[in-house]
Amino acid sequence: MLLAIDTSAGTAVAVVDRAGAILAERADAATRRHVEVVGDLLRAALAEAGIGASEITGVVAGMGPGPFTGLRVGIAAARAFAFGVGCPVVPVVSHDAVALGRAEPVVVATDARRRELAVSHYGPPDAGGLPARLAGPELVPAGPIEVPIGATLLEVSEIPAGALGALGARLLELGRRLGPGEPLYLRAPDVTLSAGPKRVTA
Amino acid sequence: MTAPLVLGIETSCDETGVGIVRGSTLLANVIASSMDEHARYGGVVPEVAARAHLEALRPTLEAALEQAGVALGEVDAIAVTSGPGLAGALMVGLGAAKALAMALDRPLYAVNHLVGHVGVDLLDPEPLELPAIALLVSGGHTSLLRVRSLTDDVELLGETIDDAAGEAFDKVARLLGLPYPGGPQIDRAAVGGDPAAIRFPRGLTHPKDLERHRYDFSFSGLKTAVARHVEAARDRGEEVALADVAASFREAVADVLTAKAVRACHELEIPRLLLGGGVVANARVRELAAERAAAAGIELRIPPLALCTDNGAMIAALGAALVARGRPPSPFDVPADSTLPVGTVLC
Ligand SMILES: [Zn+2]
Numbered sequence: 001m002l003l004a005i006d007t008s009a010g011t012a013v014a015v016v017d018r019a020g021a022i023l024a025e026r027a028d029a030a031t032r033r034h035v036e037v038v039g040d041l042l043r044a045a046l047a048e049a050g051i052g053a054s055e056i057t058g059v060v061a062g063m064g065p066g067p068f069t070g071l072r073v074g075i076a077a078a079r080a081f082a083f084g085v086g087c088p089v090v091p092v093v094s095h096d097a098v099a100l101g102r103a104e105p106v107v108v109a110t111d112a113r114r115r116e117l118a119v120s121h122y123g124p125p126d127a128g129g130l131p132a133r134l135a136g137p138e139l140v141p142a143g144p145i146e147v148p149i150g151a152t153l154l155e156v157s158e159i160p161a162g163a164l165g166a167l168g169a170r171l172l173e174l175g176r177r178l179g180p181g182e183p184l185y186l187r188a189p190d191v192t193l194s195a196g197p198k199r200v201t202a
Numbered sequence: 203m204t205a206p207l208v209l210g211i212e213t214s215c216d217e218t219g220v221g222i223v224r225g226s227t228l229l230a231n232v233i234a235s236s237m238d239e240h241a242r243y244g245g246v247v248p249e250v251a252a253r254a255h256l257e258a259l260r261p262t263l264e265a266a267l268e269q270a271g272v273a274l275g276e277v278d279a280i281a282v283t284s285g286p287g288l289a290g291a292l293m294v295g296l297g298a299a300k301a302l303a304m305a306l307d308r309p310l311y312a313v314n315h316l317v318g319h320v321g322v323d324l325l326d327p328e329p330l331e332l333p334a335i336a337l338l339v340s341g342g343h344t345s346l347l348r349v350r351s352l353t354d355d356v357e358l359l360g361e362t363i364d365d366a367a368g369e370a371f372d373k374v375a376r377l378l379g380l381p382y383p384g385g386p387q388i389d390r391a392a393v394g395g396d397p398a399a400i401r402f403p404r405g406l407t408h409p410k411d412l413e414r415h416r417y418d419f420s421f422s423g424l425k426t427a428v429a430r431h432v433e434a435a436r437d438r439g440e441e442v443a444l445a446d447v448a449a450s451f452r453e454a455v456a457d458v459l460t461a462k463a464v465r466a467c468h469e470l471e472i473p474r475l476l477l478g479g480g481v482v483a484n485a486r487v488r489e490l491a492a493e494r495a496a497a498a499g500i501e502l503r504i505p506p507l508a509l510c511t512d513n514g515a516m517i518a519a520l521g522a523a524l525v526a527r528g529r530p531p532s533p534f535d536v537p538a539d540s541t542l543p544v545g546t547v548l549c
Contacts (some may be wrong), residue, residue: 005301035293039300039310039534046304053305068249069290070255073297080298081258083307084274183256189249197377200429201437 001051002058002172004079004165005174007034008076008094009110009158013041015049015056016165018173024048025162026056034073042081057087062094062159064184065110065118065137075183090168092180095120097164098154099131105151107137115142118186121141121151124176128174130167139186206278206525209266210518211259211302214287214315215238215342216251218258221515223522228271228325231508231515234258237310241382245372246341252290266514277308279531282520284312284549285542287342292538300534309531311521312549314542315512317356319478320349321520322509330503337358337463338434339487339511340479341368341383344459346417346466347544348350349476352520353527358544359466360417364404367455368481370421372450374428378444385484388448395449402427402454407461417466424454456490464494470489476503478512481542489547524548 001023010029016022024045028037030162046053061078064071067121095108099122112118119135147153171178205225212219216237222230236254240246267274282299285292296312303310305528320336323329336347344362349355365373369422375384380391406412406421435442459481467475475495481487482504495502509515529548536549 010216033537035297035300036535036537038297039304042304043534053307056305069252069293072252073293076256076259076294076298077301079256080263081301081305083260083263084302086274094496097343110422183253185253189253191243191247191250197373197429199433201433 001055002060003056004060004161004164005074005078006062006094006159006161006164007070008062008064010173011037012161013045014161015045016169020166020169022162022187023125034070048049053085056085058090059166060090062164063091063180064094065186068185072185092167093179094159095137096131097159097167098156100163100167107147107151107153109145109155112139117142132153207276208279208281208518208522209277210281210514210521211295211299212283212512212514212517213255213291216246216285217512218255218262219514221518222263222266222270223518225522226324228515230266230514232262232266233513234262243260244376244382245434248288248290255291255294279309279525281311284317285317285519285539289540296538311524312532312536314522314547316544318516318520319545321352322505322516324519328475330474334474334476335472336464336476338478339367339481342366344419353524356544361437362419364420364422370425373425377429388452391444391448392452395445397449397453399446400450402450404458417462452486456487460491460494464498467500474501482510
């Protein structure tokens with residue numbers, strides 16, 4: 001049984017079985033309440049799936065892209081839950097969950113704030129039926145997105161945790177290389193190196 | 203029945219701390235600091251700190267369990283700092299603590315960071331008798347508290363109205379051309395300096411200020427005074443007397459901190475004072491506190507340095523006290539609160 005957690009947009013949690021069937025899926029669309037809701041969503045999802053925490057054998061973590069502060073909450077929760085039950089973390093690019101199951105090429109776009117979008121381009125699924133990411137995730141200015149002919153634009157405000165979990169299950173089954181070990185912040189921290197102290201006397 | 207085994211997680215600033223206690227016995231105190239990453243910016247950068255917490259959390263948890271010689275499954279409760287502190291940093295620890303509590307099916311105690319600094323004294327074989335006055339001084343806070351009960355009755359007497367004392371050390375070090383963190387640098391530079399060479403201002407100590415800000419602190423005027431002094435010397439083409447400036451600045455900080463703390467002990471008739479926070483590492487602050495406490499007949503308590511700076515053991519110790527007193531755990535939807543008032547011990 002796998003647990004999936006993503007806080008790259010709202011907060012999304014799911015329980016899936018090893019075959020990728022969704023047993024429970026819970027979400028809260030608010031984009032600034034991740035740390036408040038993540039505990040209750042975890043509890044509700046496990047209860048709905050009718051399993052105890054100790055039955056979880058892997059935790060699928062949405063690694064972003066997403067706004068820093070919120071994204072980290074889900075990754076911290078995923079890593080801590082996995083540590084608690086003694087199972088591995090399965091890191092997955094959050095956009096891949098949106099592309100999962102689409103037969104045609106897609107472009108996935110999510111809000112990256114600051115008038116930018118995070119965008120990933122996918123070709124048709126690979127031989128294993130998994131999303132084949134050709135480019136991204138990367139930041140582009142907000143506005144019309146260039147979509148290749150024949151591709152579908154998927155501009156989403158939520159990452160489906162059930163699909164994220166199903167993708168994790170499939171990756172494990174195929175023994176594929178897993179997603180990024182580190183969060184996909186896509187932006188450096190906001191810091192400016194000061195030129196030195198300013199004069200206080202005129 | 204054995205005392206509860208509590209694991210505490212602290213991520214309110216730039217130290218990722220995990221501590222483990224059994225009742226009032228310290229079993230582990232492991233700290234990973236991102237201080238080096240902030241050095242080039244001259245101060246803690248919240249986003250840099252939050253990113254570092256996420257990476258440090260698991261290794262720090264593992265190291266703490268190893269140091270304590272216990273298995274995760276033996277832990278009876280999880281305690282975590284939910285405020286005050288840097289919001290993004292707090293959220294990493296709180297998010298992790300909730301998931302860990304869920305994974306282990308254990309209660310969660312979301313506690314106050316400042317009260318944790320006081321709670322660390324419970325790990326002493328002979329904790330300070332209550333009520334007591336606590337002076338908590340770091341790069342993030344400068345607070346004076348009256349503690350009647352650690353779990354139920356903590357009152358804020360005063361706090362800084364601008365910079366924290368540790369921040370003042372960092373800023374003054376920078377304008378003297380010294381690296382971050384400023385505290386140890388100023389200490390080093392002050393060796394051989396005359397603490398009475400320059401009479402820098404003591405914030406909020408004039409009678410008119412004392413009416414409204416009896417136990418409050420202010421360090422921005424002091425910082426500006428040091429800047430003016432340094433600029434004036436340079437404008438005259440003179441070399442800045444670094445040792446004298448550093449010693450005089452440090453004296454002003456130590457003076458106002460300890461004077462207000464001792465005043466509170468005296469006026470509130472509580473002859474017990476506890477120090478906490480990273481600035482306690484400053485030798486002159488400790489020395490002057492000891493001198494003045496002795497002169498005023500005040501019992502002074504300074505925890506070991508590793509328990510003065512931000513750490514998880516203090517959070518675990520406070521959590522264990524709350525468990526022992528049968529307090530109900532925190533609701534699972536408890537938020538991180540960067541300005542959590544000190545009166546809220548348990549969220
Ligand atoms: Zn502190």
